[in-house]
Amino acid sequence: MCDVYSNGYCNICATAAKDGSEGLFRDRKPLQVQQGWFQTASDEDDHCVFDAYAWAKEVENSVLTSRAWVCQERLLSRRNLHFGSKQLFWECRDHEASETFPKGVPEAVFKRSIVKSEVKVLLNSIDKCQADMSFKGAQIWEEIVQLFMRSNITFKTDRLVAIGGMANAASQTIGGKYLAGVWENHLLSGILWNAGYNPSKTSKFSLAPPETQEFIAPSWSWASFNAEIDFPPPRTHRSEGIEQFLQILETHVDLAIDNPFGKVCGGYIKLKGEIASATCYQPKISGSQLSSQDFEILFGRDGRELESLSSTLAYYDFEDMTEIDHKEVYLLPVCRLPSWYDTWEVRALILFPTNRARWEFRRCGVFIYSTDEAHEDLMSECTSFSRGEKYESSEFGRQDDGKFIIKIF
Template sequence: MTAYIALSYCWGKSQNVTLRSENLELMKLGFMVSGLPQTLQDAIAVTRALGQQYLWVDALCIIQDSPSDWEVESSRMASVYRNAYLTIAVATASDVSEGFLSRNYRATNPWYREPYHEDWLNRDGCSTMLGARLVEATEFFNDKGDFAHKLPWTLRGWVLQEQELSRRLLIYEAYELHWVCQNKNTYQCSSDQVLSSGYSVDLLVGPPIFSITASTAHKQQWHHIVVHYTARELTDSRDKLPAISGLAKIFQEVIQSPYFAGMWVKHLLWDLLWDCVGRNVGYASEQYIAPSFSWPSASSDVVFGLDLMSPTDEWVPRAVIEDIGSIIDGKDPLGRLSNGWIKLRGFTFKAALADNPDGPQEHGFQRYSVWTEYLGEAIFKKTHG
């Protein structure tokens, strides 16, 4: 296979050079690099510096006004990033016009201080340099102890699978390079601390995607991915399933389970126990994305109820799936849907949909004057081990 580098970046509003049906033949003849947005120019420079000939860029490799080409290519994202020699990740630029090799961070960050450095002799008597950089921790944390700054790259929904599927990531952050591969996560200054760049690159905690096996706790790992994914942003809500289909393909190869609206038939009962949290709680997308009982239908962040329970508790299914089905909208079997349904047999109880007394946007079920957030007890029974 021919080696190539992939690019992961934020389009922003300045992506004015794209591959389209009307310029396809003209683009094949070639174009001036100087006419490309700055981020693409910088990525080409890095590719050449690394001695590589080919660079994969979505804007130039997918026909943007062709729904059929977009569907086919978006379904191949797993192989594109998984097979790349490495992925260049532009973490700090929110727009393709900004670039990443020559940005003036001193002007945009008033807290920045020039690093201290002086000539130094190490313990072996060799001449080297001693350097230090001031890191203002109060600039990076909010009152909840979370990182106050998030890199634009980590906020985008499409980026998650590019980030997780890449075998090697060369991340351009504010002041240094961040290297991530299957067995190493380090910064240019040799520190393993996230604060070394003054920002947080949200790398998932848990087994690497390439280590997922049939024996792995892939149910929890998939839930972990979904929780991180729903906290990110998508320009088009219809991309909710396509933008994670590459990761779904990798999981499906391992766990050998039918995929259904962002959930797995193999452990569907667990996947059904999701709940809305954070922004836009309780609101569905204005367009049809997925059936209302599946997490992609919600516009808010989600969590999975059983993942929050005590590890000493055992939850045993007490419902049975009798029928399940969906209608694919397009060419990607793991992508967009036009319909979906499920039929369960199990225990039920009468309840009324009610407002949560703790918040006007929260909804749940009122049963015998007892507030219930979800119907988990009707699907599972709990045992203590």
């Protein structure tokens, strides 16, 4: 698919069609696509009247572009010719145009689209695999994934296949191993995604044993999620301050076929870091319907509230919290990184035991805070938990430096 769409001369899109039974052409009113010019009584300047939302209505919000498979096809194609309901639209990696604006759609209309110059940077970079280019490419990849996860896909098991061609093309710029949608060279930001802001599409994922579910991807991969996602705020440069709280010891993915950009049937990451024990619980509030975001966290095995961490954000990877209500979970601080408006944030993974072997977990959410006091308190909880665990002279568990080696599946 990567070769077909990226080497094609032009992709012709029936963008106004509701399904495959409809064609390219529509009855149109030519006057609707013409620019209207006028002058006001107060000045002699020419003013233009046009539909500022035409691109959004006819291209970005069409049934066609809402499909996950089309997301990849559109991004890979060098040129797309959209047959809309009222006019033709054109896009390539350098230019966007329409019948209303044949020389180029104004930025105010087109605004910012990922189809524009960023994909050109990712696919056509002459500095392939250099560190700065890999960093920029990874950030563009995260934007592509966010766009892709807003799209609809009929079979969730096709998710990695439906973006595999794009991943294959991007691999030349980003470099390194591709692990079920996440790049090994940029693993930390890749596993710190969180549920997006569209409650109507919240995943109904359940924490049943993995063998009873239709496996799509390891829990740390965004591909295992069934709704929109967000990644941490983008950094301006790869060297911009990140304080890492763990070591990545090993990564592994089991491929379903001999194609790193296709389906997977298993995988894990092996990490060494500090962890804290906690409990998720549902507050008893009568007369209201709670979502997973209303669940609160008590710290330590004795279930203590910490005021400094009471205003933190916890994004869970599912809506049905029955499986972990009043159950022990673990917090794994991952890194401190720049956030919006010259601030910073710490992101920690929320982990739930697999119940197959000790120190084996699945990701069930991400925990975010942004104050020094909150960070000191969480790291203190990590120290307390470590002191309560015996040193295990084995591959996993507490090590002699007080940190823990764990696997996340």
